[in-house]
Amino acid sequence: MGELAFLTAERVGLIVLLAFILVNIRPFRKLLLESTPADRFKLTLIFSAFAIISNMLGIQIDPNNHIMRETILWHVIPGYSVVNVRILAVTVAGIVGGPSVGGITGLVAGAHRTMMEGWASDAWFYIISSTLIGVLSGMLYRKDRRHFVVMPPWQGFLISLIMESIQMVFVFLFSPTHLKLVSFIALPMIVISSVGTAFFLMILSLYFRQEVDTRAVQTRSVMKLAVRTLPAFRHGLQPESAKQVARLILAYTDFDAVGIGNGEKTLAFAGAGSDHHRQDMPKDNVPNFVKRALREKQTQLVYNADQIGCQNLRCPLQAGMAIPMMLGGRVLGVLTLYFTENWKLTPVEIQTGEGLGEILATQIVLGEKERQAGLLRDAELKSLQAQISPHFFFNSINTIIAISRFDSEKARFLLRELSTFFRSNLLGANQSKIPLRQEEAHVKAYLNLEQTRFPDKYDVEFFSSVDDQVLVPPFAIQVLVENAIHHAFGNRKTGNIINIWITRSGRYLEIRVTDNGEGIDPNVIDKLGKEKINSKHGSGTALQNLNARLKGLYGDSAKVQIVTGKTGTSISLLIPYAQTEQKPNLKGVATDESTDC
Incomplete structure (x- = not known):
């Protein structure tokens, strides 16, 4: 029996x-954490x-x-x-993979053992005993791998004792030389296989413990990183903020290269390969993964x-991941993280x-919210400067006195x-969306004052064909009307027509302001609403801010369309019309449309 115990221990050691x-092979480690x-x-x-x-x-x-001393038994x-x-492998399969993995492994193991002896x-x-043992072991499977937990080795030792004992029961009941055989092989097989199971689980536990330690270090680094990156995105995802964040990620983590994009182009890239993975890389050159x-989210x-x-061909990058930065199903950008050695791409990373x-x-x-608040305040200030300026205010008062x-x-x-x-200015400045009738009242009040003066x-x-309770951004119509009054007609004194159309166009609410003025310079039309422009008729910041507010509120589904000509x-x-519906007011909470002064 001593020789048999030694040879069995030799086999267990090899397994x-x-x-x-196997645990040191990356794909297998990944399988341990997935289900x-x-x-x-x-x-x-x-x-x-x-x-x-x-x-x-x-x-x-x-x-x-x-x-008998064969090297390999065919x-x-x-x-x-x-x-x-064999039962060691079946037991561990069930503990690590669950009833299905353990049961199928047991079925394969038992079928192979039967085939070796002849069908x-x-x-x-x-076949029956190995399958049963696999299923029973799988009932002890722990589904939660988020905390890197595997069965303790001492528990695995006890479970293996039970499973090997079940196998001995089957051998005793069905083997032709049952009693003599079981008395000779039971003790070394049960004890040594159980020790092997404990060692197998110990190796997995050591790996998981290493993962926990690595994750703890990464968590501390990420927390520090979160504090450092928060101010960078105060004004949203911009090239300068992206560059700053990319450098911070590189400094606080083990990644060898970092890229940040907005879905249209690469805004920043830092680390290995930055000599050719440059920022401002157009969308056509963005890697397929x-x-x-971005496409599959x-x-x-x-x-x-x-x-x-x-x-x-000299690119040092050998592995990486592309992570869509999403919130509420909306893709805000993409974070790409690279390694120069592919073994570094572990589940923890x-x-x-x-x-x-x-x-x-x-x-x-959060940065966009702050930026939206700033844009709204800016719109309010511009409105106050342009329309409630001392000239506008005193001219209106003087007109009323006259x-x-x-x-x-x-x-x-x-x-x-x-x-x-x-x-209307005060209410609009404190809200991101207001009822259409509130915006109409604001615009009509402004127009009545202007038309009285001129x-x-x-x-x-x-012209409106929609419910006046639909929600629109404050100052949306007013900005377009003001733009037409101040810039469309030049010095023309009469015959200046402005039409305001509010209709539903498919799945959109369309707010359209048309004029019969002089048209817009073709050289600036593509920039209008996107950036500040140099023009004798204005800088275009009002339209730029309005466009930015629309993108912040509705994402890329909101659009600004400009058609211009000599006429x-x-x-x-x-x-998006679906985002213009009025939300029900909470019971007991006053609406924004109170008439109290």
Whole structure:
């Protein structure tokens, strides 16, 4: 029995050594942390291979319990028995992969063992026993891999004792030489295989503990990084902020290169390969796996230079991941993280990268919110400067005083309009969306004051075919009307027509302001609403701010369309109609449309 114990321990040691090698292979480590059907299938293949190897390393014993010394066992001589560590592989398969992995591995192991002895033999019971042991072991499987937990080795030792004992029961009941065989092989097989199971789980535990330590270090770094990157995105995802964040990620993590893009182009790139992976890289040159991440809204992993797809043959990057920065289903940009050695792309690094993507997405949204508030304040200030300027205010008051001498009712009406105009500015400055009727009242109040000052200069008409409760950005119509009044007609005194159309166009709410003015300079039309321009007719900042507010509120689905020519200009705002619905007011909460002064 001593010789048998030594040979069995030798086989167990070989299996444990293979396990140690396997744990150091990146794809296998990834399988330990995942639980998709494809991953369970791969685990089943791996453990089935372990079980078959265990069968082939078996020790053949003749009917008189004499040990046969074959190196590899291909077939079992009729009447002979075999001692192997097949159950070790089946038990660990169940513990690590669950009932399905353990059961199928047991089925394969038992079928192979039966095949070695011959299908016509009485060895069929190995199929039943191995499958049962795999399923029973799988019932102890822990599904939660987020905390890197695997069964403690001492528990694995006890479970393996039970499973090997079940196998001995089957051998005792169905083997032709049951009693003599079991008394010879039971003790070394049960004890040594159980020790092997404990060592197997110990190797996995050491790996998981290493992952925990690595993750703890990464978590501390990410927390520090989050504090440092928050101010950078105060004004949203911009090239300068992206460059700053890329450098910070490189300094606080183990990634060898970092890229940040907005879906249209690369805004920043730092680290290895930055000599040719430059910022401002157009969309056509963005790697395919990055485009795929944006399109599928899922993290994409690449494990070699070919998958990265860099055209530079000297590119040092060998592995990486593209993480779409998303919040609420909206893609804000993409974070790409690279390594110069593919073995560094571990599950911990993947989780760290995805965590960074979530943090940065949140910071970008917070920055956009702050930027939107700033834009709204800026719009309010510009409105106050342009329309409630001392000239506008005093001119309006003087006009009202003059009219009061001969038409007191008209003067009273104009005072109410001036009050409405002031109130609308105050309410609009504190909200991101207001009811359409509130915006209309604001614009009409402004127009009534302007048209009183300049009788017959402007002919303005409203055309609306939608519910006046739909929500629109404050000052949206007012900015377009003001733009037409101040810039469309030059010095023309009469015949100046402005039409305001508010309609539903497919899935959009369309706000369109048209005029019959002089048109817009073709040299600036493509820049209008996108950047500040140099023009004798204005800088275009009002339209630029309006466009930025629309993008912040509705994303890329909102549009500003400008059509111009010698016969006039038409500017349209297209807002997703689904996002214009009035939300029900909470019981007991006053609405913004209170008439209290």
